[in-house]
Amino acid sequence: MASAGGAGATSQSMRRGRPVGVRAGALRAGARLNLVETLRAAAPWQTLRRRAQPSPAAPRVIVVPDDFRITRFRHRTETTTIFLVDASGSAALARLAEAKGAVELVLADCYVRRDKVALIAFRGTTAELLLPPTGSLVRAKRCLAGLPGGGSTPLATGIAAAAALAEAVRRRGQTPALILLSDGRANIARDGTAGRTRAEADATDAARLLRAAAVPSIVVDTSPRPTPAARQLATAMGARYLPLPYADADALSRAIGAKAPA
Numbered sequence: 001m002a003s004a005g006g007a008g009a010t011s012q013s014m015r016r017g018r019p020v021g022v023r024a025g026a027l028r029a030g031a032r033l034n035l036v037e038t039l040r041a042a043a044p045w046q047t048l049r050r051r052a053q054p055s056p057a058a059p060r061v062i063v064v065p066d067d068f069r070i071t072r073f074r075h076r077t078e079t080t081t082i083f084l085v086d087a088s089g090s091a092a093l094a095r096l097a098e099a100k101g102a103v104e105l106v107l108a109d110c111y112v113r114r115d116k117v118a119l120i121a122f123r124g125t126t127a128e129l130l131l132p133p134t135g136s137l138v139r140a141k142r143c144l145a146g147l148p149g150g151g152s153t154p155l156a157t158g159i160a161a162a163a164a165l166a167e168a169v170r171r172r173g174q175t176p177a178l179i180l181l182s183d184g185r186a187n188i189a190r191d192g193t194a195g196r197t198r199a200e201a202d203a204t205d206a207a208r209l210l211r212a213a214a215v216p217s218i219v220v221d222t223s224p225r226p227t228p229a230a231r232q233l234a235t236a237m238g239a240r241y242l243p244l245p246y247a248d249a250d251a252l253s254r255a256i257g258a259k260a261p262a
Helices: 035-052 093-112 137-145 155-171 196-212 228-237 249-258
Strands: 010-013 018-024 069-076 079-086 116-123 126-134 175-182 217-221 240-243
Touching: 035 069, 079 093, 079 155, 093 116, 093 137, 116 137, 116 155, 126 137, 126 155, 155 175, 155 196, 175 228, 196 228, 217 228, 228 240
Parallel strands: 079 116, 079 175, 175 217, 217 240
Antiparallel strands: 010 069, 018 069, 116 126
16 A cells, blocks of 8 residues: 555656656656766767758757657655544444554654645544545544544445545655545445445445555454455455454555555
């Protein structure tokens, strides 16, 4: 996963990052000319060019636009890790306290890398963006500690809210990553009506759309014991499944690192 403990995705740049080669190109705004490679490209043509320009005022080395070589760079994009937290009664918020060390480790990793974190909580019939993307470790920890709890589980609505935020993150040129903490059991459908069958179907559909969007994800099962519901949800999302009894700080950090894009 991108920077929730791992580096962000790479992207091409004209001026920032690590040099990864040169290419022929126009010397437009923002491009960095590679002088050595430009001269090397021009060298074989000097005899012919001097014959074509016999004037004494001709430069010693004649360079034309076709000789220009531009240095290419690659840099890692900033990552936003989205924490999607099931704050309903079924998730037993007391269980989330057991993952506090793991979550805080991820927050600390994000802070060190100057990445951002965001927090969405869902309960009742809605999902709420409690913390927009921020680089403030203090704000993130305070927001996570003060989560309200109780009520029904609108899982599909929560996943849809996370998918929308991930898309907004991508539009800003950043890399989204998702950590969902839930027991995977839904009982409120996308339209706000109660009913486990419809709610679970909606949650699966939302999870598949998130998978299609290729958002690196981890599902942390907050049940006292691993449950089929959370595992199936992780499969639909294309996410790594991690039961909370094994999701200590080191295990979660390793899992997140394993999802980091190259």
